[in-house]
Amino acid sequence: MYEDLALVRPFMLHHSHSLCHWHSSSTIKTPLLGLAAGEDLSEMGRSPCCEKIGLKKGPWTPEEDQKLLAYIEKHGHGSWRALPAKAGLQRCGKSCRLRWTNYLRPDIKRGEFSLQEEQTIIQLHALLGNRWSAIATHLPKRTDNEIKNYWNTHLKKRLSKMGIDPCTHKAKIDTLSSANGHPKKVANLSHMAQWESARLEAEARLARESKLRAASNSTILPQQQQMGTSSSSSSTTPLPPAPVNPWMEAWSAKPATQGERIDLESPTSTLSLAENWLPIMASGTELVDGNAPAEAAATHQEGENLEPEDAGWKCVAKDRVDCFTGFSMDAFGSEAPWLSEPYTSQAGYSWGQLGAGFTAMLLGDSGGQNTSDSCVQEEEEEATGLVEREGNKTYWNTILNSVNSSSSSNSPPVFYH
DNA sequence: AATAATCGCAACCGCACAATC
DNA sequence: AGATTGTGCGGTTGCGATTAT
Numbered sequence: 001m002y003e004d005l006a007l008v009r010p011f012m013l014h015h016s017h018s019l020c021h022w023h024s025s026s027t028i029k030t031p032l033l034g035l036a037a038g039e040d041l042s043e044m045g046r047s048p049c050c051e052k053i054g055l056k057k058g059p060w061t062p063e064e065d066q067k068l069l070a071y072i073e074k075h076g077h078g079s080w081r082a083l084p085a086k087a088g089l090q091r092c093g094k095s096c097r098l099r100w101t102n103y104l105r106p107d108i109k110r111g112e113f114s115l116q117e118e119q120t121i122i123q124l125h126a127l128l129g130n131r132w133s134a135i136a137t138h139l140p141k142r143t144d145n146e147i148k149n150y151w152n153t154h155l156k157k158r159l160s161k162m163g164i165d166p167c168t169h170k171a172k173i174d175t176l177s178s179a180n181g182h183p184k185k186v187a188n189l190s191h192m193a194q195w196e197s198a199r200l201e202a203e204a205r206l207a208r209e210s211k212l213r214a215a216s217n218s219t220i221l222p223q224q225q226q227m228g229t230s231s232s233s234s235s236t237t238p239l240p241p242a243p244v245n246p247w248m249e250a251w252s253a254k255p256a257t258q259g260e261r262i263d264l265e266s267p268t269s270t271l272s273l274a275e276n277w278l279p280i281m282a283s284g285t286e287l288v289d290g291n292a293p294a295e296a297a298a299t300h301q302e303g304e305n306l307e308p309e310d311a312g313w314k315c316v317a318k319d320r321v322d323c324f325t326g327f328s329m330d331a332f333g334s335e336a337p338w339l340s341e342p343y344t345s346q347a348g349y350s351w352g353q354l355g356a357g358f359t360a361m362l363l364g365d366s367g368g369q370n371t372s373d374s375c376v377q378e379e380e381e382e383a384t385g386l387v388e389r390e391g392n393k394t395y396w397n398t399i400l401n402s403v404n405s406s407s408s409s410n411s412p413p414v415f416y417h
Numbered sequence: 418a419a420t421a422a423t424c425g426c427a428a429c430c431g432c433a434c435a436a437t438c
Numbered sequence: 439a440g441a442t443t444g445t446g447c448g449g450t451t452g453c454g455a456t457t458a459t
Contacts, residue, residue, distance in 0.1 A: 058452085059427070081444070097445075098428065133447060145427080148448075153425055 056090045060099050064089055068096055069104055102145045109141035113150055121147060122155055126169040 056064075071077075071087035077100065078086075080093035089096060102108075113121070117139055124135040132144035132151075139147060159166040 057429070079444075094430095094445085095428075101446095102427075130448065144447075149426055152449095 054090065055084075055092050055095075057095070060103075064091070065099070065104060068099060072100065072104075102143045105143075107141055108143055108146075110146070113142075113154075117142065118155065121151060122159070125151060125155075125166075129167075 060068075067087050067089055068083075071083065075086070077083055077097070080097045083089075083093055083096050084091045087096070091099075120138055121135060124138055128134050130148075132148045136142055136144040136147055156166040159169070164171055
């Protein structure tokens with residue numbers, strides 16, 4: 001049950017524009033699209049989520065939205081399967097759930113993606129692939145569906161135009177060979193990525209557990225129950241006491257002494273980050289030469305004239321390449337700095353900490369600086385570092401420039417030299 | 418002005434997995 | 439232990455809007 005309906009009502013106003021858009025663009029005229037008579041999916045291996053015959057499909061009407069909202073306001077969603085009948089909707093429960101989670105939920109933001117959000121999506125996608133729900137946990141108030149759509153319709157194309165394969169984040173001109181000389185770095189990146197991947201999964205699990213726990217207390221607000229993919233961004237979502245993060249538990253169960261190289265396995269990681277990050281390590285020069293020479297060059301020169309907003313970019317971007325090229329688990333000793341921060345301040349557990357913690361690390365801000373400082377002590381990497389750094393900078397400059405091209409009012413983000 | 422092509426996004430589909438019976 | 443149910447997730451589709459010809 002909603003304990004505070006005020007949490008819901010404002011959002012109804014907030015979303016009025018969405019409904020207006022909906023009115024104008026679609027589909028009041030859309031006919032009812034019930035399945036054809038006799039169409040019965042129950043013989044297809046599993047029973048349908050609900051009785052489908054006569055149920056409406058297609059876009060939601062404002063009336064339906066209101067019914068769904070009113071019902072959830074009063075009762076919470078409870079069982080989605082049972083909800084449509086109780087709420088007086090001719091929809092299947094799945095459709096109701098989707099409508100709620102992707103559109104009606106109070107804690108979602110719609111409209112333009114910010115530069116920062118775009119940047120985060122690109123980077124997380126490079127790291128995680130098409131794991132939209134995991135990516136969504138780092139983008140507060142955005143749904144996985146929205147992120148997925150945005151990726152498919154905008155970002156993917158931009159990367160393609162830049163000559164970067166949006167699936168692998170590699171330059172289309174394969175540069176594998178240029179990285180062959182640095183298996184160590186590849187391994188380091190792989191380690192980092194696996195840890196991060198594992199952490200994200202643990203986060204999601206934690207969110208689910210927290211949600212379930214809250215639900216079992218029966219006093220939780222319905223919208224909190226629905227926070228599934230975005231609970232990490234909620235400052236109100238109750239959290240269990242530390243150490244509650246399975247990832248951290250695993251970490252503490254396998255302590256490493258200072259300087260000890262840890263051969264870690266991500267519990268569930270499914271991606272090959274070594275591969276994903278190769279272009280970052282090795283392909284930048286090609287990108288400059290082949291795809292964005294003038295822009296990249298200009299970008300480097302414009303660095304001194306940034307707007308305050310861009311200074312943030314600059315700051316965030318600064319030295320991230322050092323972090324990556326020199327990354328080593330050695331640098332962390334018994335603790336992973338980019339991981340420990342969010343979880344040592346569990347009370348907050350906000351996006352600001354969690355997201356910034358990771359994203360900043362990813363980008364190599366001051367939080368990651370320690371890492372890079374340690375890393376650059378390795379002389380053998382120092383020897384080849386310059387070339388790779390230039391390449392990495394160029395790769396990200398290219399990405400960022402491309403991202404930036406959609407918002408002409410902003411100066412391009414720039415890496416320091 | 419008419420038509421075709423493309424874009425953008427909400428919604429649907431089917432699979433996977435965990436919880437429950 | 440196996441079957442059933444509920445939910446989450448990622449891929450895909452359908453269709454109105456917009457742009458190009």
